[in-house]
Amino acid sequence: MSAKLAAAILIDGVIDASWLFIVAVGLTLVFGVLNILNFAHGSLFAVGAYAAASAVGWYYGGGFGPPFFGYLLMLGAALAVALILGPLIERGVLRFFYRRDEVVLVLVTYALFLILEDATKLIWGAESYYASEPYALLGNVSFFGLSYVGYDFALIGLAVVTGLLLWFGLNRTITGKIVLAVIHDRDISRAMGVNVNRVFAFAFTLGVFLAALGGAFTAPKISVQPGILLSFAVVVIGGLGSVEGAAIAALFVGFARAAAIHLVPWAELFIVYLVMALVLAFRPEGLFQRTSARKI
Amino acid sequence: MTGVIGTLVAAVIAYAVLVLAGYLAPDWLVLVATLAFTKGLVALGIVALMRGGLVSFGQGTFYCAGAYAAGLAMRSFGIGDAALLVALGAIAGLILGGIIAPLLAGYRGIFFATLTLALSMIVYGILNKTYSLGGSDGLNLHAPSFFGYRPAGSENAGYALFLFTGLIMVIAATLCRIHFNSVRGLLSHAARDNEIRVEYLGASVRWINSVNFIIAAVLGGVGGALSALSLGHIDPDFAFWTTSGEFVFLAILSGYVSVTAVFVAAILVELLRSYSSQYFPNTWQGVLGIFLLLIILFLPGGLGSLALRLRPKGPEPAPSPAENLK
Numbered sequence: 001m002s003a004k005l006a007a008a009i010l011i012d013g014v015i016d017a018s019w020l021f022i023v024a025v026g027l028t029l030v031f032g033v034l035n036i037l038n039f040a041h042g043s044l045f046a047v048g049a050y051a052a053a054s055a056v057g058w059y060y061g062g063g064f065g066p067p068f069f070g071y072l073l074m075l076g077a078a079l080a081v082a083l084i085l086g087p088l089i090e091r092g093v094l095r096f097f098y099r100r101d102e103v104v105l106v107l108v109t110y111a112l113f114l115i116l117e118d119a120t121k122l123i124w125g126a127e128s129y130y131a132s133e134p135y136a137l138l139g140n141v142s143f144f145g146l147s148y149v150g151y152d153f154a155l156i157g158l159a160v161v162t163g164l165l166l167w168f169g170l171n172r173t174i175t176g177k178i179v180l181a182v183i184h185d186r187d188i189s190r191a192m193g194v195n196v197n198r199v200f201a202f203a204f205t206l207g208v209f210l211a212a213l214g215g216a217f218t219a220p221k222i223s224v225q226p227g228i229l230l231s232f233a234v235v236v237i238g239g240l241g242s243v244e245g246a247a248i249a250a251l252f253v254g255f256a257r258a259a260a261i262h263l264v265p266w267a268e269l270f271i272v273y274l275v276m277a278l279v280l281a282f283r284p285e286g287l288f289q290r291t292s293a294r295k296i
Numbered sequence: 297m298t299g300v301i302g303t304l305v306a307a308v309i310a311y312a313v314l315v316l317a318g319y320l321a322p323d324w325l326v327l328v329a330t331l332a333f334t335k336g337l338v339a340l341g342i343v344a345l346m347r348g349g350l351v352s353f354g355q356g357t358f359y360c361a362g363a364y365a366a367g368l369a370m371r372s373f374g375i376g377d378a379a380l381l382v383a384l385g386a387i388a389g390l391i392l393g394g395i396i397a398p399l400l401a402g403y404r405g406i407f408f409a410t411l412t413l414a415l416s417m418i419v420y421g422i423l424n425k426t427y428s429l430g431g432s433d434g435l436n437l438h439a440p441s442f443f444g445y446r447p448a449g450s451e452n453a454g455y456a457l458f459l460f461t462g463l464i465m466v467i468a469a470t471l472c473r474i475h476f477n478s479v480r481g482l483l484s485h486a487a488r489d490n491e492i493r494v495e496y497l498g499a500s501v502r503w504i505n506s507v508n509f510i511i512a513a514v515l516g517g518v519g520g521a522l523s524a525l526s527l528g529h530i531d532p533d534f535a536f537w538t539t540s541g542e543f544v545f546l547a548i549l550s551g552y553v554s555v556t557a558v559f560v561a562a563i564l565v566e567l568l569r570s571y572s573s574q575y576f577p578n579t580w581q582g583v584l585g586i587f588l589l590l591i592i593l594f595l596p597g598g599l600g601s602l603a604l605r606l607r608p609k610g611p612e613p614a615p616s617p618a619e620n621l622k
Binding site: 101 | 399406411413420541548578580584588592
């Protein structure tokens, strides 16, 4: 394998891992706090992407101001999606099902997935949206004679910042400690006076925001075809509910995909699931989750 | 043994009703029912698993295996007999299920669900890139013959396939009912309630779950082969996760109390789908989603539990062996 090929796999992998991480960490957070494996996460990603594409299209179409302002607008679009859909779904639907089995909850989110898919189609129609302006804005970068779009590297930066903020927020702030306490044991937390319902609403909204953020910032990259299942695989490989696990697994999956694309193209579609099945076969709880005691 | 005889009598009556209903019903309804029965068969497999407390999100694996087994047998070996093709589908499910069951026997809950899902996506990915099997376009099948009889005209072919599918369905449902009521079958309920207790009593939960898994795999293969015959076309989407999700949907809708409920649910959903795709072409998925939410919320035991509620209060049934284990 030549150095150039290795570099290409490495860089492509990291780029792929960046958006995967943003989406997967939201999924893992929601699972950690609410114990829900959210199948609708991918739809929320899509809603974020559409919202950002519409906002960006409107902004550049009108020529309202400095072009770099478009990035803030994308962030705003993701935030708006989260603030509307997060509380709506959590308070309006999910809270009625918290006492149920986690597999039933998966089905509830599957129903949400079906509903959101159609809602997205109703609002934005079936035609494609283009928001390529922000993509070209940062120019090109070249590495080892390979040319990359600068935006992709900005995306890596965004993923790193997101991860660090999330880590800091969870481990170094009061709110974060409370969230961790709820992840650990919701009943004890409630007994200690934590408003668990509010933590649920907050965590779910944050999860929606991360999905929408991933969607918003990958919308300009037309080539991205996100499968919800990809981020799903990342979360399962990393260990459900683990932020560090999501980061490592995102890199893992990113490299696996990049390697497959460059070396064995026909395996691209399923390499991730193969990795996932292998990891689950040896570590059912994922790479980074402590095994919990068996309840009798 | 009266239970078994009662089940057999009910099965014969049910099939007679089906034959008559299919004869009287319009063509489109016969087609809808045929498709519903094939999907119901796969969902019946999930019901078998659900009784033991497991939900597979990857029945598409076996559904697809059955369909491709039938499709390949038709294309490569010129086998055109429906019974033979369905048997091949069942064997494909059996072999695949026999290989996978021991691998998955240690997994529960969400891990079982995600692992089965991952397996189905691997199948999906491989088939998409296997151009000798048609790649993402899949394969076309021609109409089958039935025990040497080759129906003339699409109307006859539709009715013949309906009768054949109905027969397979009734047989499968009867066998499942008999198995579910047997001591072995009832142990699944006990395993769902408390595995460790079942282990201490001397039964193997691994074994129970493996048997259920293989039943589900065979039913998946049979359903896949029948679907292939009724649709006349197979493609890798048979193994896609939304296909598997649909089967779980059916299983949840019907619940695990009644075997009949699975097929009632399948027909209901198939009718709902064909009506809403006609009248609200852009929102029918959403309609299904809302329907699913309402069912989970208000009818957690599924449609089958409705029958239990309506049943007149007869004399208390004798406690079954599994009842005593609790």
